Amino acid sequence: MAGKSSKGSKRLLDLRGQTWWFRMAVPAACLDHFDGKTMYMQSLNTGDIKQAMAQRDILEREVRTLFARVKAGEIITSAEEIAEQRGQIYREAMAAVTQSGDSEALQDLVWAAEAEEDALKEEARERFARAFVGDHPIDHHFDAYLGAIKLAPKTTAERRGVLNHFARWCLAEKFRLPDITRKTAGRYVTEVIEPMDRSTAKKHMTALRGYWEYLLMRGHVTGELKDNPWLGQEVVSKRRRVERGEREEERPYTEDELKRLLYARYPDGIDPDWELLLRDALTISCLSGMRQAEVLTLWIEDVHDGVFDIQQGKTEAAARKVPIHPALAEIIQRRTEGKEARDWLFHELAGLRDPGDTFGKRFNRFRVLLQVDDKRPGKRRSLVNFHSARRWFITEARHAGQQIETIRDVVGHKADKKKDITFGVYTTGASAAQLKACIEAVMLPSGG
Structure with a gap:
């Protein structure tokens, strides 16, 4: 019988007379919300199995979301929520039918939507109508x-x-x-x-x-x-006089700035429990060229066999293996000891709602208190920030005579295939030995 099988084209569908119905079991945790009813049922107002399947797939997602929200304890006015979902279902179904060019099926859907809207009351009817025409907040x-x-x-x-x-x-x-x-x-x-x-x-x-x-x-x-109303809405380039210093870009740390961040007395006015976290993260970035997010989101299982195994990131090229600099041995030993594979290397951040944002704000306060700051008129951000550690690594590697292509592979920059056919298309990247040599060519300034 239709609707009994959990597989196949008629999954969650039940044919009653000439009309298909959507039929899904209500989870035990949601029974009170649905007045004890064990089945959630909705007429799909069509006898066409293809139209019923299309509506079924949309409705299934919406109803599962509704069940999840009920389980989570959200306050939901069932009739109003379902009315809005039904309006959206009709809208999406009509878009699909319009694209297929089936005018008869389109008319049937319009009549069914009007009949369902007429049967609703007050707020539920208004929300159905808004969803049906796509009238939602931005x-x-x-x-x-x-x-x-x-x-x-x-x-x-x-x-x-x-x-x-x-x-x-x-x-x-x-x-x-x-x-x-x-x-x-x-x-x-x-x-x-x-x-x-x-x-x-x-x-x-x-x-x-x-x-x-x-x-x-x-x-x-x-x-x-x-x-798309945003296509062609190019921002007009306003040519104007360029003032002194206006073209200054964000930059690497100077040697003096980096020494202060790494070795100066930890400043008053900032949580002392953050000292190791801030300086460990900065040190790893300086000796690897890794981005802030890449450093902070490392799991223990990402640190193995002498590399930081970055699985994902800002771009396709961000996924890479970065050799661990010998100078990081103490930090890695201290931060991995006694932890499980899925524990965070920077465990202090694991319980925070937005660890990256919290760390960024705390680091900025730390560097400003150490007088590592470079604000310019007309610039929203300081020309030095945590990303300056990545810029410092790239600069130092280049000054140490490392090949640009190898540095690019270490830091996860993608070659421009149009401008660099040789290294953008015909090479698989630097060897492990080249990557290791590039990392070890960079040394932190001494603390003396």
Whole structure:
């Protein structure tokens, strides 16, 4: 009988008369919420098995999410939540049918949606109608989008911050998803993005284009990919006089600055329990060229056979094996002893909600108190920061005569295949001996 098997095309479907129904068992933990009903059932308002399967796949995800939220103890008005989910299901089903060109099936869906909306009451009807036309707040799909693109944690947090910036502007202007036209997007670019620093503006444009591409692909907003309102919204380059020092870029530490960070008396006004953490992380970065996030997220199992085995990172080239510098032996021994494979090398950060952000703020306070700072007019950030350790390693390796291509492999920079065919296409990278020699060519300044 249809709906009984957990496998196959008719999974979770039950044919009653000429209409397919969605049928899923309610978990024991959710029974009270559903008034003791053991089965969650919804009419799919179609006799077409293909349409029923398409709606089933969408509804299954939504209902499992609903069950999870109930189990987590969230306060959910069941009828309103389900009405909103049903409106979204109809919207996505109609997008699929429209693309197939089946006008008869499209009309059936429209009639079914209207009938279901008419049967609802007050708030549930309003939420169904909003979901059906995609009328959601700007941030409604943020979590789904950020989960789908699978960026590194630091990049994900940065992308969320950019999108939240736009969402707050829209909230103040009372704009929702259907209100974002090319003209609206152009206004945001003119008023908010154009005054930003060029690199910051580029990050905002990338995030907004990517979010709208996701919304279009998933059918959350109407149109094709070419209708993305952020396409072509290039930030105007404003030519102006360049003042003295304006082109200064973030830089490596000087020898004196690095000595202060590594050896100076730990400053007052900052938690003393953080001294080892801050200086250990800085030392590893200086002698490996690793990024802050790569250092802080190391597990014990990532430190083996004389290498830091980085499994993922900011770019494809970030996944690599970095030889462990001999000068790091004491730190590695101290931080790995007695720990399990999935324990953090920097265990002090394991319980924090956002370890990277917390560490970054604490490190910045640490270096400022040690007078390692380089703020310039018109620059948001100091020209020296934790990333200066990575810049210092690259500079020292280059000054020690190491090949640029080997340094690039050590620090996880990808070769430009268009500009460097030889090393971008026809080589598999530096040998283990070359990588080890590059690492060991860099030495920390003495503490004297």
